[in-house]
Amino acid sequence: MELSTTRLVLFILLAVSGIAQSFDIPIAKFGGVPNSDITQALTNAWREACSSATASKIVIPGGTYRMKAVDMRGPCKAPIELYVDGTIIAPPNPRDVGDEWQWVKVEYVDYFTLSGSGVFDGQGAMAWKNNDCGTNSNCARTPMNFGFNFVKHGVVRSVTSKDSKNFNVNVLGCQNFTFDGFKIVAPGNSINTDGIHMGRSNGVRILNTSISTGDDCISIGDGSVHTTIYNVKCGPGHGISVGSLGKYTTEAPVEGLVVKNVTFSNTDNGLRIKTWPSAPGTSPISNLHYEDITMINVRNPIIIDQEYCPWNQCNKKNPSKIRISNVSFKNIRGTSLTKEGVNLICSSGAPCQQVKLGDIDLKFNGTPAVAVCRNVRPTVVGRAPPCVAA
Secondary structure: OOOOHHHHHHHHHHHOOOOOOOOEHHHHOOOOOOOOOOHHHHHHHHHHHHHHOOEEEEEEEOOEOOOOEEEEEEEOOOEEEEEEEEEEEOOOHHOOOOOEEEEEEEEOOOEEEEOOOOEEOOHHHHHOOOOOOOOOOOOOOEEEEEEEEEEEEEEOOOOOOEOOOOOOOEEOOOOOEEOOOEEEOOOOOOOOOOOOOEEEEEEEEEEEEEOOOOOOOOOOOOOEEEEEEEEEEEOOOEEEEEEEEOOOOOOOOOOOOOEEEEEEEOOOOOEEEOOOOOOOOOOOOOEEEEEEEEEEEOOEEEEEEEOOOOOOOOOOOOOOOOOEEEEEEEEEEEEOOOEEEEEEEEOOOOOEEEEEEEEEEEEOEEEOEEEEEOOOOOOEEEEOOEEEEE
């Protein structure tokens, strides 16, 4: 028998309503109470949520909790939200975390949300003190606060990542992943504590976010496409970086980046693109657009560095093989701590193409900063410092 139009519409509405509803899973159900270790409780709550055919919400209320490494792994049957209002504390000794890579790991999950006003405190001071990775290629690994691996349709909203032992967040192989109202807090001398690092991901959005750290606020690795960074505050830190790239032949291209309405305060760099010289990688970097940026006492506000070689880990005998093209810098204003507010040092082997400078107003000690250029002829639109040879 055919359903009437009214009954059919009602059936669809009821079905959609059923999908949208979720049921709560209190962490206390599994013994997770304040001032206790909730490692097993969260593992058990995740197991229940992941096996549910109905959307679910794991709830960790206010209070302080201890937790070792947790791996929240899919695939799961329905959307899951992890709602945290409490403060979750990692062991201070990296060896006690239980995973040398990532403390809080979410992987192979579709439709995941992390929300609330909670704080994930990595207690990184011991790890920073003992970090010798700049001089020791065999240094001990220390865990990141978060790893989001192969997640589709993810959201991180309003929570705080504090004092990670390593990167705060790593995003790998994700699709349609949004950070909104996220906060990252670490001192400026915390070693290797990149705010958000991404790679091999499509459609990452970082919105309305504040990042204070000891390394790149945001670092964009190989295979990152269609990335949006909007209304972000960065500082202290090393700025927003594409790269470093070119070190490996297996790297994938970086394409489609929009950075808009961002403020850098007291950072080493502002907008940076970096590739290795004397390295085999050739994957291109293209379609990067930076607009409406404020620099407050930034050492290197705009920098393309195709001779990137930290700690003398390489030589500069051969130029970078990576081509950088279609890059625009528009409406960049503020103060530079160096006279060279714009550094465009491109590769002699693959000169930069289609670089545009528009409405660049950077001051050094009250006078206009200059632009230093090599192996690039930028197009100037409106006001911008003229290029001088490097």
